[in-house]
Amino acid sequence: MSLTLPQREDRTKGIIKLAVLAVGGQGGGVLTNWITDLAQRAGWHVQSTSVAGVAQRTGATIYYVEMAPKDPSRQDDLPVMALSPSPGDVDILIAAELAEAGRAVLRGFVTPDRTVLIASSHRMLAVSEKIVPGDGRADSETVLKRTSEAARRTIQFDMEALARQAGSVISASLFGALAGSGELPFPRKAFEETIRAGGRGTEASLAAFALAYDRAAGTAGATAAVPGPAPVRGGVSGPGALMERWTSLAQRAAALPAPVQEMAKPGLAKVVDFLDPAYGAEYLDRVERVAAEDAETEGWVFSREAAKYIANAMVYDDIIRVADLKTRSARAARVRDEVELGEGQILTTTEYFHPRMEEVCGALPVRLGAAIEARPRLMRTLNRVVDRGRRIRTDGIVGFGILWVIGGLRRWRRSLLRHKVEGQHLEEWLARADEARRADYALGVEVLKCRRLIKGYSDTHQRGLSKFDRVLSCLEPLRGRSDAADWIRRLREAALADADGVALDGAIRTVRSFTEEPGKSTG
Amino acid sequence: MAERSFAKEVQKLRLGDGETFTGEGILAITKALLQCGVGYVGGYQGAPISHLMDVLADAQEILGDLGVHYEASASEATATAMLAASVHYPIRGAATFKSTVGTNVASDALANLASGGVTGGALIIVGEDYGEGSSIMQERSHAFAMKSQVWLLDPRPNLPSIVAGVEHGFELSEASNTPVMLQVRIRCCHVHGSFVAKDNKRPPMTVADALENPRRDTGRIVLPPASFLHEKEKINRRLPAAIDYIKRHRLNETFGGEGKVGIICQGGMYNGVIRALQRLGLADLYGETEVPLHVLNVTYPLVDEELVAFCEGKDAVLVVEEGQPDYIEQALGSMLYKADASVLLEGKGLLPEAGEYTGDAMLSGIGAFMRKHAGAMLAPEIRAPNEPAPPDFDDLARTVPARPPGFCIGCPERPIFAATKLTEQELGKHHIASDIGCHLFSIMPPFELGATTMGYGLGPASASAFNSPEAKRRSISFVGDGGFWHNGLTSSIGNAVFNKNDGVIVVVDNYYSAATGGQDILSSRATNRTKSTRHPITDAIRGMGVNWVRHIDRTYDVGRMRHVLKEALTTPEKGPKVIVASSECMLNRQRREAPHKKKAMADGKRVVRTKFGVDEDVCTGDHACMRLSGCPSLSVKHLDNPLRDDPVAAIDQNCVGCGNCGEVADAAVLCPSFYQADVVSNPTGWDRFWFGLRRRFIGLLQARRERRRLLFGTAA
Structure with a gap:
């Protein structure tokens, strides 16, 4: 019987199957309506479906469209179409965000035999990526690479940026990329008429559409993962005497080995910006001292990391620095840019501060600050006055004036308590790193890198310091082990994985478990 | 005011005989x-039929014209x-x-409605939320139809079939004096298609007519002995009639x-079955199938004769x-x-x-x-597919983050949970x-x-057992304003x-039934033309006998909330x-205010737009x-x-300036990176003078200080 039957194959080849994966609020519904309308205007059979509800609330959501040309011999018949996409059965997949393109691949909606993937390469970070104390962002390169491999053809570029450039939203540039891909047999004009028929924000939508159209038509088949151009670092300017001192400092930095320079140059600028050229000289003294003991055979790794983290350590975050940064003209200009302040508009800025007595003491002369800190009851009493949220209007005369004056305390910084504390801490850390380096070069580098753990203000800063201390407390038990550097790296990464230090506790327990074994000898 | 307006689409409801209707399910x-x-319509919103309620609300004028x-x-x-x-009219x-969540709530009334039976056709349209984004997928409306002995229609998911389902639903209900449930699945509710319309009909008897001429029949009231008769009637008369x-x-x-x-399927599964047959080469584009298919547009009651007849002479059938x-x-x-x-x-x-019967x-x-029972019907490559192993995407799976739904930008519920976390x-x-509602997103990170x-x-009811004088701490429970008025x-x-x-107990009051699409409820602040709003929740709570009541009228005040x-x-x-804790749902607020602001701006009126920002050189990336x-x-x-290892905080252009960032930084003593920027458009002369x-x-x-220091192009 089977011999008489024709060879059967998939009978849905006449249908174009298109899925849109978007994050709620991205306008996936608008895009789907446009696509449906487009096919309908062309006289095609079309069916679209969506799952509303999640659509506004930032979750991942799928829209699905099927379309087929009308068969003149079957004018009255309606094709039977599916209501949701099936793995291995999608012709065009539009992803409005890069991770969603990855999700589409994982769900099997992108297959090398048939699917063209049209994806915006920008990221909208998920909550899980943002709440990590370190860098929790997913690796975009993996997603770009794997999604391109999974598709028959890939069109990827930052459609969000193009849309913004045109003053529109991403649905318009996605529609443009779809048109530019040439995957749907409708002329460009038909797409544009569909947008016009929609009515709202037509001009901006058409502009975004055109930008994406050209890009998709031009780069068809290519994966475009172009990072934005690096911002140009401005030069240094200032009064003559200071410039002379700067030049001599810059020359000193330029004399350092090339890999060290890469960190020492921005480091020097950061340190001088924080205080004065003399502080820059202090910085270079330290870096040069480290570099003198380092070796080219090691690639100068230790001095390079030292140049980076010494600068960060010397530029500690105190209220003087915050006040200084917030009262600069460059900062005011940046805020104006960010809010896109137009002609005839005016701007007010309110800063959210919440200083505590600890921060105030840090900004007092060493003996006074230390004396107050040594009296807990006095601290508590004074804290009652200090510890509260303060909203400071930096566009106002009083608010700006206060911050300006605090920023001016800069010149007395060397005599203040916080400076002393930070200086001591820096020297201790550097000494430990040095000591570690002498025994195990890689370990020394890892100890330097632990400085990354110290960041934030108030409680967050305390927590960072405590993590730093806890990681380095493992130095002693790990001493002499060939994998000590690796363990310090792992401990540091664990410390950056969550805020409460759960991962770090676990990692420390692991270290303790094998270092406290009674039989431990050579390691 | 609902999240989505159907004001334009409802005009399609006026279409007459022979005209083609094109739109959503x-x-x-x-x-x-x-x-x-x-003669009358009603319901309670919830995905996927929220929009059906919104359509009805927006169509009130048309309904009114018809006396509905x-x-x-x-x-x-x-x-x-x-x-x-x-029942009597x-x-x-x-x-x-929404089913089955709503059907559970409706169960008591359903039992009594089904017992006495109906004279006029009674149709219950249940939106089946199954699959992606569903809340209760492990229960079936089918069980409710069986236990109450009401009939369950499950039409094929295309517009002509759904419309026919409604028409037959009423007639079936009247023919058997039994309420009928019409089940539509989520994607079917939002499927876009067309059908040929008929004229709208005025109800032969309106509710006004009934009110003017009351009737009663003790035999229809659910109380013994009538209810014993109802039980017999269900089997002896109503079921055979159906x-x-x-x-x-x-x-x-x-x-x-x-x-x-052969294949026997629920009506709602029809498109999925045909798609599978199409892909197996056993049905064409228009659904003409080589495998006999029996489609149950009525899934309860089942018609034994039809089913037995369909199976006759067959070696195997698949349900x-x-x-x-x-x-x-x-x-x-x-x-x-x-x-x-x-x-x-x-x-x-x-x-x-x-689990959901997906295409796969x-x-x-x-x-x-087919391979098992009719392999000969299949093409060789389908009968014994020799597909290469699917590529391994382990690294991608590890990379792509989960993305569950969460609080919207500027959501007033976010600060409530920030305060709870701080507490x-x-x-x-x-x-x-x-509880159920947007506020349930609190269970997710962060x-x-x-x-x-x-x-x-x-x-709060689910915390009621946690009430012990021996415990040193109290339970905390949440309920939304929607849930508060619902039950x-x-x-x-x-x-x-x-x-x-x-x-x-924290009542999260965002002025709407927000999770279902922003419908008005008793405590909504909006003036609703046809409904009575502005009934304070605090009054109801005090009226219930609670002595300790606090009202927070701006949830963004994290410090106060805490x-x-x-x-x-x-x-x-x-x-x-x-x-x-009250503050307006930001999604609805933006929808309400944005057009006014735009217009005011165009009219040259003073408008303030607030946005938050982060000083990237102050932020330490924690x-x-x-x-x-x-x-x-x-x-x-x-x-x-x-010099920087970790990425810093940044606020994008979609910020609505709700203030949560600044308030949290203050309440939790985080850092001084956040600033609030208020942009005043069309400032007054006084504004400009002061600003200047x-x-x-x-x-x-600034100049005084910057003249005396070195300036770097970018501060590090």
Whole structure:
């Protein structure tokens, strides 16, 4: 019987199957309506479906469209179409965000035999990526690479940026990329008429559409993962005497080995910006001292990391620095840019501060600050006055004036308590790193890198310091082990994985478990 | 005001005989109701039929013109009880709600409605939320139809079939004096298609006519002895009448010709089955199938004769029945056994026992069935597919983050949970009971608050056992304003008062039934033309007997929120401590205000736009602020600075300036990176004068300092 039957194959080849994966609020519904309308205007059979509800609330959501040309011999018949996409059965997949393109691949909606993937390469970070104390962002390169491999053809570029450039939203540039891909047999004009028929924000939508159209038509088949151009670092300017001192400092930095320079140059600028050229000289003294003991055979790794983290350590975050940064003209200009302040508009800025007595003491002369800190009851009493949220209007005369004056305390910084504390801490850390380096070069580098753990203000800063201390407390038990550097790296990464230090506790327990074994000898 | 306006689309409801209607499934259902001469409609919103309620609300004028009464019911129970209007009067009525969540709530009314039976057609349209984004997928409407003995229609998911389903639903209901449930699945509700319309019909009898001429019949009232008669009537009269109607009007459809194998499916599964057959090369584009197909547009009651006849002469049949348990398959097994049939019955086993019948599940299930019982019908490559192993995407799977839904940008509920998290940091962990609604997103990162969710309005009720004088801490429970009015006032608040519960109850009031799309409720602040709003929740709570009530009228004040929460958890006062935390749903607020602001701006009026920003050189990249926010607008960015390891906080252009960032940074003593920028468009002369003066003064100070220092192009 089977011999008489024709060879059967998939009978849905006449249908174009298109899925849109978007994050709620991205306008996936608008895009789907446009696509449906487009096919309908062309006289095609079309069916679209969506799952509303999640659509506004930032979750991942799928829209699905099927379309087929009308068969003149079957004018009255309606094709039977599916209501949701099936793995291995999608012709065009539009992803409005890069991770969603990855999700589409994982769900099997992108297959090398048939699917063209049209994806915006920008990221909208998920909550899980943002709440990590370190860098929790997913690796975009993996997603770009794997999604391109999974598709028959890939069109990827930052459609969000193009849309913004045109003053529109991403649905318009996605529609443009779809048109530019040439995957749907409708002329460009038909797409544009569909947008016009929609009515709202037509001009901006058409502009975004055109930008994406050209890009998709031009780069068809290519994966475009172009990072934005690096911002140009401005030069240094200032009064003559200071410039002379700067030049001599810059020359000193330029004399350092090339890999060290890469960190020492921005480091020097950061340190001088924080205080004065003399502080820059202090910085270079330290870096040069480290570099003198380092070796080219090691690639100068230790001095390079030292140049980076010494600068960060010397530029500690105190209220003087915050006040200084917030009262600069460059900062005011940046805020104006960010809010896109137009002609005839005016701007007010309110800063959210919440200083505590600890921060105030840090900004007092060493003996006074230390004396107050040594009296807990006095601290508590004074804290009652200090510890509260303060909203400071930096566009106002009083608010700006206060911050300006605090920023001016800069010149007395060397005599203040916080400076002393930070200086001591820096020297201790550097000494430990040095000591570690002498025994195990890689370990020394890892100890330097632990400085990354110290960041934030108030409680967050305390927590960072405590993590730093806890990681380095493992130095002693790990001493002499060939994998000590690796363990310090792992401990540091664990410390950056969550805020409460759960991962770090676990990692420390692991270290303790094998270092406290009674039989431990050579390691 | 609902999230989506159908003001434009509802004009399609006016289409007349022969005109083609094109649009969404829910709109088609509404049009079908009007074509059937429905006398009253009502329901309770919830995905996927929220939009059906919105369509009805937006169509009130059209409904009014036809003399159709529209009711936004307080709950699904209310909606079902409303159908009592069809008990004594020949008026057609329809109610709609989400299934099975709503059907559970409606169950009591459904039992009583089904007992006495109806004179006018009574249709319950249940939106089946199964699959992606569903809340309760492991229960079936089918069970409710069986237990109450009401009929369940499950039409094929295309507009003409749904419309026919509505028409037959009313007639079937009247022919058998039984309420009828019409089940539509989520994607079917939002499917875009077309059908040929008919004229709308005025109801032959309106609710006004009925009110003017009251009737009663003791035999229809659910009280013994009548209810004993109802039980017999269900079997002896109503069921046979229903089966007769189903057979006479061929509500179930058979496709394809003869064959040794066949498929029996629920109507809603039809497109999925055909798609699988198409892909197997066994059906064409228009659904003409080589495998005989029996489609159950009525899934309860089943018509034994039809099914036994379909199976006759076949070697094997496959039942495609989504959901569990397999009621249809069991019934079919029983009827085939009694009929002494020899056909082999397949179903669950080849198809998944549970879970959504996706395209993939159908293809492999039906493919397996065909390979097993009719392999000769398949092309060789389909019969024995020799596919290469799918590529391995392990690294991608590890990379792509999960993306569950969460609080919107500027959501007023975010600061409530930020404050709760801060309170817990101070007072330790508490037992927290959650409820249904947007606020349930608190269980997700970054807040991770809430241990249970027992049902709409039942948050505080689900903490009621945690009331012990021996414990040193109190329970905290949440309920939304939607849940509060749905059921919470009595089941949760009244219960807590009566049982002297010592716990803390937070009522999250965002002015709307926000999770279902922003419908108005009793406490909404908007003026609603047809409904009575502005009834304060605090009045209701006090009226219920709660003495300790605090009202927070701006939830963004995280410090105050934390303070009140702490007070509630520590006060010596006995009895329930209720905090009403009110701020308008930002999604709705933006929708309400944005057009006004745009217009005011164009008209040259003074308009202030607020946005937050982060000083990237002050931010140290610890992300503590994100752990108290999760706002989509607050994200991280990489700085092009070799000295910085971790990305810093950044706020994008979608920021609505709600203030959560700044308030949290203040309340949690995080960092001074955040600033609030208020841009004043069309400033007044006074504004400009002051602004100019301040800018000159500030400019002088800046210049003075910057003249004496080195300036770097970018500060590090």
